[in-house]
Amino acid sequence: MSPVILVIIVLLVILACLVAAFVMLGRGTTRFTFDIGGGVPRASGGNDSSAETGFKNRLLGLSVFAGSVIGALLLKLWSMQLVSADDYSAQAESNRTRTISVVAPRGRILDRHGSELVSNRASLCVVAKSDVAGDAIEVKLLANLIGMPAMAVKRKIESTSEGAQSMRTVAEDVSRRIVAYIDEHTNLFPGVQVTQRTQRLYPNGSLAAHVLGYTGAITADQVDALGKASGGSISYELGDTVGQAGIEYQYESVLQGIKGTQTVYVDADGNVLSTSSKVEPQSGSDITLTIDKDVQAAAEASLAGHIKRLHDAGRQDCNGGAVVVLDATNGDVLALASYPTYSPNVFVGGIANDDWTDLSSDAANNPMLNRAIAGQYPSGSVIKPLTAFAALNYGIATDASTYVCTGYWTGFGTGSGQYCWNKSGHGSMTLETGIVNSCDVVFYEIGKGFFYADDPEGMQETFRAWGLGSKEGIDLPGEAAGRVPDAAWKRDYYASYSSDDSSWKGGDDTNLAIGQGDLLVTPLQMCCVYAGIAMGGTVYKPHLLKSVDAAVGAGTVIDYKASETYQVNEADDNLSLVRRALKGVIYQESAAQASHFTTLPVTVAGKTGSAETAKSQPDGWFVAYAPYDAPRYVIAATIEYGGYGNEGAMLVVRDVLGQIYDCPDTSTQQTSSGER
């Protein structure tokens, strides 16, 4: 700017000098008058003798001026209307066209037999043009009809989240009565329409809620992230509904269809004048899950029932649990239950504040958490088969090792004695009977053996080889890895404590051997461990996707191929020792326990577990597989603060087996409390 001003000032000075010069030189003699009085005008026309010097040239100059004006305009018009016409036409076209996206129906989610777990339903929505917001009376009428505050109605109509040219959604899922009223009184509601949209429907309510997840409005961060994740084939925008949890989230790019577009002509105020071309939306693909709806339902019902029973029996903290049912031969997840649960339907069309408050309250005990994959618990005695493998592999014990249980173990000196769960003692034990009876003393000895062994972390290595401390890789978001504690971990974790307190102790080894202390596992991990034991060390990656069905016509686009996650190499003798022991748990540990399983048409192998907690009751565990000879089903159940494994978790597993083999549990025998 400053150089321009400088130039202007210089020019001003020069021109001022010029002006002064002309004024000085010019001299006037004739007096200027308006009219010349009554005399003859000097040039009022008709006098041919008047001098015309210069007129001709001046008028010629005027012609040149007029000609150049027209020439300049022509030149510019030629450049605009001929040379750049296409460019301007494109601008004019983009001025008056707007593209509105048309939502594609989301793919359904089916169980393994094709039964609908998630589908879509028609929803009647009241929509309004944006200018309705300016009509206070109409807004008030609409608000009264729908039963919403007028301010809320106004705000919804003013919202541009669905695009400036789209109709604004005022209310979804309105009743037939409201629809009928609007249809009959169209004169009262100019610019208001009723349209049909598709909404997510979870026909079985809360069934498999944690597997299915829910949908919700896309967040600003997700717009880019999801678009990238889909490889650019789907373009997301604010206002879209996307999966926010579970399978809905995991397979978002499959379930989400490709939006159609509707091109409309608009005027300068953005009002739609007419519609142009339309690209039909492409609906999302259906997904078939490995879930068996009936097994899932049985697992959930049994879990909820037993938790309620235990809670009602005075175990106030017992208010959560999980069940995992796997097909050991391929990793199919047949059921995945978590308690407490919720209905994904509350999220449809945006969750209400009250519902959200309910779900997030302390009393609700975190129903959104999928405890089957994200709940981390001490394992209790269900870890003992792995401890046995570790002892056998690292030479701490053999199948011939014998132990004597007096009910109280003082292997690290009388000052730090530890009880077996059976305080009266199991007497003479081997490794196998130690598992059958869940004798803690046998495993305290193993823990002690590792503490003094050349390879003191053999137990941890074995646990990790079996997948503990890392995710199994199930196709659901939010899986937890659990924790296998070792000396290095303890040093870090208790870094702020004295070096004595943060060092690995013998007691840590004995705790680890019986699944207590700092060990954390998920129900899914324990289920995979037992699947591996059943399958001779082969663990298939647990998965929920069975196939993606073609969006058009029959057939599938993707069929899930079972993949082996890891192979644990255990000697056949060791494997059969452990398997025998697990069968013994079912049929030998106690008559009451056995009475629940003898009615089944197949032989079962399993293990109870009761992990001590900070609260009054332990976390109860039970993991089992069946049939014993040709393993197929693996079931893990855990109940938070539910007491011993055979008081709740075992009965849940039995109910699931009852569903699978169509053989309900008829035994009412209770195992005497205290058994692990």
Add this chain to the structure above:
Amino acid sequence: MARGTNMGEALGSVVRGAGMAVSQAMEKNFRSPRAGGSARSRSNFYRPQLLAALGLVAFGALVIWTASLTIADASFPRHCVGIVLGLVAAFLVWRYDYRVLGNASRALFIADVALMMLPLVPGLGWSAKGATGWVKVPFVPLTFQPSEFAKLATIYLMAALGAEYNGHIETLKDYVKLCAVLVVPFLIILLQPDLGTGLIVLVTGASIIICSGARRSWVIVTIVLIVLFATLVVVTSMTPGLPHLLKTYQLNRLTVFVNSSVDPAGNGYNLQQAKIAVGSGGFFGKGVGNATQAGSGFLPEAHTDFVFALLAEEFGFIGSVGMLALFAVMILSTIALAQRVEAPFGKLVLAGVATMWSFQLLQNVGMCIGIMPITGIPLPFISYGSSSMMAQLTAVGMVQSVWRHIPKTA
């Protein structure tokens, strides 16, 4: 035309005699053949100019009719009323011996100033688009813009004064006085404020002064002074702390003129939309009634200030060239007539009218295509608005009057 206000008794007598004259003139004059230089059989109408003007009026009526389909403010019947009133005024002026005005410069000056002041009279004035340039006609829902007619009065005034010098202004003093007379109506218009019309008055008057025989050096100095003053006004208006003679919107228009991409949603919007309308017309145009820019409301003032953009969008390059050709014929034939007329007063009137049309054409079309800044100047014969239509047709009458009153002794 400002009937009976202050054009003097001469005009009054013409009005009285008009009724009879119309039918006679129609029969006699329209049929008479155009005969080269022969004075005896010469038509009473100067045809090239008249036909071009009527062609423009017809073209304009077509454009306004299409505009009236989508723009609520554009009433085609009103436009037609303007045309009819304008034709009547033109007829009266054609009959009138303009030469009488050559000796009435004082009356013309008073009439001019009075017309310019009219909107400023309390109770009469009516504002639109930021300027108080309209006068309410009592008892009818009509407003008219006296400055449109003041333009014509100024042409007669300056021509009458300039003609006194018979083609040669001898002294600087006389030149300065001529300029001073011109500045009076200009300044009054600026009070409304209507810079656009003011510029037309200034340019038209200046052209007459130049044609009257002002020395070239004086003219150059004057132009330089004007440029200097304008620069000064712009610079002070842009500098905080100094008095701002230009209004903010005027300054913004200038900024947008220099760089139209400065503010495409705000001040640059009108210009941008006008350019899109013109450019998207292409060679053949989008056809009558298919103008999307104007029809969907993207082009503002599509029937008034930006009517050329509408015309160019509907009729394309062919239509634009056709319109420019009609203007060219009209303007150049007017100047050619000025060459032929021997009396300086007639020459100067014609020069003034030709300049007015040229400048309005440049200003209006130029602003639609981005080569002139935006001002609210109507496009002669095309833009919607009765005052402008009547004034422009009156100007046609002025030209025809000069033709009609060429002494038959040539």
